[in-house]
Every structure is written in C-alpha cells, then in structure tokens.
Amino acid sequence: MIPKEHTMTFNEPASPATLVVKVGGGADIDLDAFCDDLATLIAAGRRIVLVHGGAERTNAVATALGHPPRFLTSPSGYTSRYTDRRTLEIFTMVYAGAINKELVARLQARGVNASGLSGVDGGLWRGPRKTALRAVENGRQRIVRDSYTGRVEQVNAPLLRTLLDQGYTPVLTPPALSQAGEAINVDGDRAAAATAAALGADTLLLLSNVPGLLRDYPRSASLIPTLTAAELTLSSNDYAQGRMRIKLLGAREALAGGVRRVVIGDARRPAPISAALAGAGTTITPADQPATVTP
C-alpha cells in the first residue's frame, strides 16, 4: 500500500510559497506606494494574500453617522471595539465595502487581478461568536451580551488556493462568519495569522503605522530587530502596549501554526513589503531556527 503522505505528495504538489501580508488602515499609510510594491512583487511571481484593516476610518464613519465608537477592555488587558448591531453594519460598510473595494481597484489599476473577500464570503473565516464578553469598566467587571465579535477558528484554504492558482490575488477583510451564520467582528492581525497557518504560508507580514516591536515605546531606536518564539511571551508582557500585544499574539499563533517567519513592520516606509521581507522591522522566527531568514 502506498503511504498516504506519498499519495498526497504525488497528487497535490505543494503550492509555491505563499506570503500573507496584513496592512493596517491608518490614514498615514500611503496605499498607492503600498500597492505599487505589492504589484511589483506579484509581477515578479510572488504568491500573495493581502489582509487589511480599517479601524480609523470606521471610527470616522461611525462618528459621522452619530454612532461614535466605543471600546471594551478585557480583564487580561486587551482592548477591542464594542460591536453592537449598528456598529457591525458600519464596520462592514467600511471594511468590506469602502476599503476592500478601493484596494482591489487600486491593484486592478496596476495590473494585479485582485479579488476581495470578507470572512463571510464562502465561509472564508469561521469561528464562534462570543455571546458573553467580560469587560472591565471603572475597575469593575461586567458582561456584555450584544457584541458581534469572535475569533477565526477555520479558514477556507481551498477557496484561497483556487483563486491563487487561477492568478487572482485575494484581498481579505473582516467580518468573519459565526457558527450561527452571523457576521462577526474579528481581529485582522489574528485572522491574517490563521490564514497564513491554514495556507502553509512561509511568511506573515504585519505592517502598520509602527516601526516594529520597541523595547522602550515609543523610542524608535529601541526597535527589537529579531526575536524567537520563545522570547515572544516575555517581550509581550514586558514591552508591548495596546494593539502591539494583539500583533504579538497573532505572531505566536502563526508560528504555532507552522509559519516560518513573522515580520512586524512599518507600512509607512517606501516599498514597505519589500523592506519587511528584507528584515526591516521585528522579525520573529520559531525557537529552533536562526532569527535571520533569507527574504
């Protein structure tokens, strides 16, 4: 009998190395420069999945619509958007509507056959909705029950592979899909990590308006250039603030899922993807590998 792995190797040759890039939605990020870099890499044969954020713009639209953003802090200190039904609608409009299609159009204009997908499309990102969130307010815990938030547990990797194999560049965005078929707000960095793990991606880039992980925030000169997974937990507790803690959590999840390298880098610099691939920012690798990986 042919061993199962053998058959699979024969029938399903490993896809070429995939790169998953998460880009934040900060207003100080030049998306034209970002898309130029992405288009150059794709023209050179790179297989890329893009994931994007949009928190700042969601805040602006929510405020303009008279439903200003609110945030919840969990007992362990993570901050997340309080996503009631109206917020979910606005969040979805901005992420899956405005930003996703603007990125897709920008890439199409550069000859990249981009195709946008939210996590609900084709059940791309599935996971449980947290129907009871513990939040700390004025030092007291309370339970929040009307929040449409959750976590990605399953990624529809075959759908992404089909698109990639046919020459499309998937552009992914929250919301995800709950088990009950509801749209839910999920963290984009962690969704990108789950996607990278599910695709067997070689590298995950988490690019936003930060230079990387700083030992002495916000002093740029204190950038930590390399880290191993083993050092990550320590760093997370010692140095990371706010959003960075969630990025490090995403990095840990990606490495645990088999991704060989995570780079937390700056989306604001010229050619930000190429720069991160070349080691700009904080490069995190599994404990048993050298911290420097050829780009």
Add this chain to the structure above:
Amino acid sequence: MIPKEHTMTFNEPASPATLVVKVGGGADIDLDAFCDDLATLIAAGRRIVLVHGGAERTNAVATALGHPPRFLTSPSGYTSRYTDRRTLEIFTMVYAGAINKELVARLQARGVNASGLSGVDGGLWRGPRKTALRAVENGRQRIVRDSYTGRVEQVNAPLLRTLLDQGYTPVLTPPALSQAGEAINVDGDRAAAATAAALGADTLLLLSNVPGLLRDYPRSASLIPTLTAAELTLSSNDYAQGRMRIKLLGAREALAGGVRRVVIGDARRPAPISAALAGAGTTITPADQPATVTP
C-alpha cells in the same frame, strides 16, 4: 483532425442551466423570505447567481452622512444617480459592504455557501466609464464630467463558473471596474442581464417592488403577463416609466445575448423566485419562441 467544437464538447460539457436572479433593494422586500426561497431552490439543485440592488439604502446613508443623493436625467429620458467621488464611496459601502455581506450571511445561515463579489473583484464586470454625461436640467442640456458611472461590457464568466462548479452561490453587486481601474456605478438590472448572457443562462429574473410591466401604471390589474422581444420596444415606449424603462432595456439586452426567458416580477410576494419561475409577473421571450416556457 478532431473539429474544435467536438473537442470542446468532450472536454467541457455544457454547464447545467444557470438562473440569474436580480433582486432590488427596496425596504418593502422581505429578504428573509427571499433567501428562504433561494435556499430551497439551491438545495433542490438549481445553479443560481444572485445580483442585488441597494438604491434606497444608499440614499438613506448618503443623507445621514450629509451628502444627499442627486439624480441626472439623460436627453433620452433615463434617470441615473449622480455619482461623484464621495457618492461612489458611499454607494460602494452600502452595496458591496452592508447589503452584499448581509445577504451572504443570510444565505450562509440557511446552508447556502454564498460568496459575494462586486464588479471590481477579479474584474468581474468591466466596461468604459462615461467621462462626459449629457444631462437635462430645467430644460437645458449640460455636460457632467465628474460622474463615476459606466456600463458593463465584459463579464468574467470563468470566475463565476469556477465558483458555481465548486458549489458556491455568487452574490454580485455594483460597482464595476472601468478600463482605467476605477470603481464605477453601473445599473444592476443591466449588469445582471450582461451576466446572464455571458453565462449562457437559461432565465433572468428581475425582481423588485413592482408586480411586473403594467399597461396602465400603477394599476396592478393591467399587468402584461407575456411579451415577445419584438413587442418589447413598443411596450417600453408606450407603458414603461422610470426604472421600468431600464429593466426593459436590460431584458432586451439579455434576450439579444441568448437568454431564453426574462421575467420581471415581484420580490415582495411569498416565495418570489419560485413564483416568477412559474410565470408570475411579466415573462418576456424571444420572438421565435412561445411566450410560455416550462419553469
């Protein structure tokens, strides 16, 4: 040598008959009932592509954001949304963000593996942007140059076939993609017609908050149950008002593109898709076919 048609028949058996359904975005349409019907038909093995509108809700969001809708009337009497850059952004948020993902989630909750695509995704709907629109205002013509509107000339049918073949139900929405890679507002009924033609669809349903084509608008009893393509031009000039004129234009384009039947029907009735397939509304067929087609 094997004739080309022979090879193609052998390698690419004709896809099962496809049904394209366009549903309007009126607030008086019960989308839960609509999705129940769609899910039943898909469970029974129907191959369906859904296209949706969203004009009413776009108007509401645009007004709430302080950018109320404006409309242009062409010299030939067609009315269209004046889509400046800000309107395009709002339009895209509502159509491709809110409504598209709500429909996809509703269908996913009913076991339908729906996947949303706007016309920019994968270059699904491509066509020229009209950089100069002629509009009539107070009886005088003027040229509008900052409108992001256009027309679908090319449909990425292979992408839709790939999704359908893998069991996904595509849920399509404007905007489309211009040749310069800009998102453009296109008419949903005509985009649905172009999609039906490109897919070689058997039937196109245009369902909205009207009973069908009325000989004596708005008297429901004056519904015209059947029409041939030849009678269509006459009817269009004689009876149709506003949106209905564009629906008839879409019907003509679909039939000219090889679609065998177009039904203009009511999305507000129970099981609206099944009802339209059974002949409720106005059924339009090519001149050389009987007006009644088995559903």
